[in-house]
Amino acid sequence: MRHIISVLLENESGALSRVAGLFSARGYNIESLTVAPTDDPSLSRMTIVTSGSDEIVEQITKQLNKLIDVIKLLDMTAYPHIEREMALVKVRVPEAAEREEVKRLADIFRGRIIDVAHDSYVIEITGEGSKLDAFLVALDAFTVLEVVRSGVMGIARGDVALQI
């Protein structure tokens, strides 16, 4: 089963490689991993999307907690939560008709064109992973030059908060 785990850890050099090393050393899956400092610059927040049986995910959370740099974590799968991912997509649009169609598709998906060049657009789009997938499928008829995906971020709904 797919799990999304948020981790608060010390914002120290090496902390990321401890987490990444743990996953590779113990053979756990990583679908995506995002990390950045929080409003408190001494802390980083990481979102890991992984998959495995209940036993494996239990071990993943225990092993993460065992890392000295990890302060707290939350398996958000157990709570109502919001997931978001961002993608930046560069599409070739040399003809006016293509520009029209791509603009329309971007609007339908609530995307924004954030760069216009002689024959290409860059579109910014945010949403759950499946929406981003659907948008890329919709662009099948066009020449997609580049796709950058941020990986998943997540936050629990309501009162549940991962904080120290």
Added chain:
Amino acid sequence: MSESASSATAITGAEIFCRSLQAEGVEVVFGYPGGAVLHIYDALYRQDKVSHVLVRHEQGAVHAAEGYAKSSYKPGVALVTSGPGATNAITGIADAYMDSVPLVVFTGQVPTSMIGNDAFQEVDTVGITRPCVKHNFLVKDVKDLATTIKKAFYVATTGRPGPVVVDIPKDVTADTCVFEYPESIHMRSYNPTTKGHTGQIRKAVDLILSAKQPMIYTGGGVILGRGSEALTEFTRQLGYPITNTLMGLGGYPASDKQFLGMLGMHGTYEANMAMHHADVLIAIGARFDDRVTGNIEKFCPHAKIVHVDVDPSSISKNVKVDVPIVGEVEPVLRELIKGLNEAGSKPDAEALATWWKQIAEWQAQDCLKYDQTSGLIKPQYVVQKFWELTEGDAYVTSDVGQHQMWAAQFYRFDKPNRWINSGGLGTMGVGLPFAMGVQFAHPEATVGCITGEASIQMCIQELSTCFQYQLPLKILNLNNRYLGMVRQWQEFFYQGRYAMSYMDALPDFVKLAEAYGHVGIQITQPGDVEGAIKEALAQKDRLVFMDFITDQSENVYPMIPAGAGQNEMILV
């Protein structure tokens, strides 16, 4: 210089290193100098509170620190230089990680300005050691040095212990700042659990008292957690049978009648059969290692399991348990004893009598018997005689292989911390440096190293260290001219194709011992074993190397073959 006067004066990082070790009460550092740690060695030279033991190879330094720690409840400390100094230390660090040994290993590093430039003797020590340490640090500023050392000792010795590496660039040891050693340390990200959950303890007590065929299974955690006294009280109060893992030997007195011997691949028949048939299993400070469980699918098929461990990730890792208790072994055992005393019921005496009768039948197999009529020296006999002649009171280290199993089976440990071996990593070569560390921790004690002619050669250079510090170790070399355990597996599972398991061109160990300044004896007849051990023990101030020429074809029995269940042992 007085404390108050000095605290206001800036001193070098190297001096801060020494003062921090003094503040931690470190008595001895095992190490080897080199370019990146020259400032530190100079500062060590100019103080006299922390002594330094010069080994002959960095691997020996870390193993010696392990032996010191495993036998004394004090953290072991090692100091090595950058690059090859650090890489040579890795095996010891990995060994300490697998067996949860509290260790602080200091490694020199190239100056901060040169890190990442492929400088001379540079290696990414923090990167290389990351997967085999409890934690590690790179100290980039002299102002962080004292606090980092404090953290390192704190992390190494609390919770589930383990090795911590502190990597110190050379310029940090030359830079200066005011020395202030923190009295205590708080880390928001590290708070090991000590006391067990009350509700879980109540559940455990109920389950324990409901047992008809109970079994207590304990590991190295009992020894690390100073729980053997509480364990003995707990076990005697219940009257239940108990087994120890390889790492847990000495956690419960081996001569006690409730003790069924070691369990696992080369454990006793009675211990493994009792595990297999148990209805309630009480696991304490043990981690359900594959050498213990055999085929996990067939492990303890009828048992409800209580598991006490300080490390939550050890619980339900290999085997799903019914009542997990996260906490330190000693306080949890005390709570369990309290719970038993307060409980309305007692263990089911009738069921227990039937259970003990069944166990007695398994014991009657006499699974550790061996042939004594061949005229050859049997390795088991050597260990048994050593146990008798030291009255079971020596500190015993071993290397890895057949001799290790015979030592575990035939030296019956009644006290904790007496049995020092490499259980998790299975590191050949640890025996001699372990014994050095033990002797430094216990200068007056008899320290025996039970080894084989293959293992001993992996750290043989430390005989030189033993001579320099006049360590009167007793080395029992069970010399069967084979990598015995490899040969045994090749005999059983590879139709006797003994690929590379014959140790050809062995040295003359008597001459070798003498070349290093020690006493060497070769023993070829069973009738001479006792006399040789007596003679060695009588030489109180000399290292004696006893080279026993043993039966080449002897195997370790009983045995659970890989993939088999605990009830599927090969007896002889």
